[in-house]
Amino acid sequence: MLTTNPFDDDKLREECGIFGASGVEGAAALVALGLHALQHRGQEAAGITSFDGTLFHTHRAMGLVGETFSQQNEDAIRALPGKAACGHVRYATTGETALRNVQPLFAELSEGGFAIAHNGNISNAMRLRQELVRTGSIFQSTSDTETIIHLTARSNYDQLLYKFIDALKRVEGAYSLICLTREGMIACRDPLGIRPLVLGKRGDTVIVASETVGLDVVGAEFVREIEPGELIVVKGTEIESHRPFPPRAPRPCIFEYVYFSRPDSKAVSAGRSVYAVRKAIGAQLAKETPIDADIVIPVPDSGTPAAIGYAQESGIPFELGIIRSHYMGRTFIQPTDEIRHEGVRLKHNANRDVVAGKRIVLIDDSIVRGTTSHKIVQMMRDAGATEVHMRIASPPTKNPCFYGVDTPEKAKLLAANKSLEQMTDHIKADSLAFISMDGLYKALGEAGRGEQPSHCDACFSGEYPTPLTDQRDRENVDQFALIEETEAAE
Numbered sequence: 001m002l003t004t005n006p007f008d009d010d011k012l013r014e015e016c017g018i019f020g021a022s023g024v025e026g027a028a029a030l031v032a033l034g035l036h037a038l039q040h041r042g043q044e045a046a047g048i049t050s051f052d053g054t055l056f057h058t059h060r061a062m063g064l065v066g067e068t069f070s071q072q073n074e075d076a077i078r079a080l081p082g083k084a085a086c087g088h089v090r091y092a093t094t095g096e097t098a099l100r101n102v103q104p105l106f107a108e109l110s111e112g113g114f115a116i117a118h119n120g121n122i123s124n125a126m127r128l129r130q131e132l133v134r135t136g137s138i139f140q141s142t143s144d145t146e147t148i149i150h151l152t153a154r155s156n157y158d159q160l161l162y163k164f165i166d167a168l169k170r171v172e173g174a175y176s177l178i179c180l181t182r183e184g185m186i187a188c189r190d191p192l193g194i195r196p197l198v199l200g201k202r203g204d205t206v207i208v209a210s211e212t213v214g215l216d217v218v219g220a221e222f223v224r225e226i227e228p229g230e231l232i233v234v235k236g237t238e239i240e241s242h243r244p245f246p247p248r249a250p251r252p253c254i255f256e257y258v259y260f261s262r263p264d265s266k267a268v269s270a271g272r273s274v275y276a277v278r279k280a281i282g283a284q285l286a287k288e289t290p291i292d293a294d295i296v297i298p299v300p301d302s303g304t305p306a307a308i309g310y311a312q313e314s315g316i317p318f319e320l321g322i323i324r325s326h327y328m329g330r331t332f333i334q335p336t337d338e339i340r341h342e343g344v345r346l347k348h349n350a351n352r353d354v355v356a357g358k359r360i361v362l363i364d365d366s367i368v369r370g371t372t373s374h375k376i377v378q379m380m381r382d383a384g385a386t387e388v389h390m391r392i393a394s395p396p397t398k399n400p401c402f403y404g405v406d407t408p409e410k411a412k413l414l415a416a417n418k419s420l421e422q423m424t425d426h427i428k429a430d431s432l433a434f435i436s437m438d439g440l441y442k443a444l445g446e447a448g449r450g451e452q453p454s455h456c457d458a459c460f461s462g463e464y465p466t467p468l469t470d471q472r473d474r475e476n477v478d479q480f481a482l483i484e485e486t487e488a489a490e
């Protein structure tokens, strides 16, 4: 059996990363480098579209950026000429994982070619799709992103930019988009700015990327965020800014700081690196949930900055009590279920000399299903830890995300179904504690969450900042099915 990412299945997963470059010959090569730096945002597929002034060129494939656009595969980049290109790394959010869903998606519209790379999730895509199909649209993929193409194609405005804006006004949810048209590159964020997108410059070349780490890798300077609700049009090296939506208070995803973004990226709204924010979260966690212990151990790699912050604040020594193998491929052959069950040991191993005889504080970024936490606590005990106290650098994850992050359904989220005591028992820890919601906002430099939070935190709070039309439709259908079943049983 061949399976994907078998040992990361107890994390929320960011679904996509996007990158665009305009105003330089060979833009596709920069995009390939940028996508490589954004690989942590999606490992299932990668694609790039370029425009050479006359024709659009696309190469998309399943697999990692390094496999698809490697030195051994230089032909793939050579086949993407032109001074503008955009690209995408993907983990499936909506639409099954198949090549036809790999982005950028491309269509020939009446105004010429249109390529689109999307990070996020359209939360009324199903509703819109049904309407479009009923009136004659023929979809090529099962991706929510294709809805934007059809809405753009069918808009009554006479220019592609206005058609595109018209389409965006009909969609709900989260989107950071980079599009390529004959007129230039378009980049935009949804009115709440739920998913990130930053603007950079490399000389005159304009770069747009999901995270600043994408700018760093191509030697570009960070200029600013693309603002929530802003749309920029890049013609060569010139940038026009448009604000087609009524202004709203932004709600960027707070989980970017907890886990998704690379620590060496800038947490723009917090004005610091993601690493600095994660350390501050760890320090706040130490203030809120102190414990008498001998060492602080991170669950690598994502728990490491918070563990450093916890150790510095508490004065308890930081130690690497768990060593992570960095040589496990994206896919791994698992001959038996038993080996899959033991998978966590292939990825993480206890550093026995450090752990034996110690009371440990174990720091992780989040608990999703609880399966990994349970195994890691057991691993610490097997290595001789006398006490294992688990501390989590985010509030309990109780709700699914509908904005472009892969979350298990609510029934599988440990915190949605168990009390703190039950969770502690489930993972077999001596104690378990989470950072408070206010504490998380304090680590971002705010006084607390307040009545009008500055970020989306729906996976913790259940307060979704946009309507969830498709979800509501689905629940209504389920209710209806339940009524029918009940009637049938009577």
Ligand code: SF4
Binding pocket: 012, 194, 253, 254, 255, 256, 400, 401, 402, 403, 404, 405, 456, 457, 458, 459, 460
């Ligand atoms: Fe981020 Fe959670 Fe909001 Fe999704 S629900 S956008 S993961 S904060």
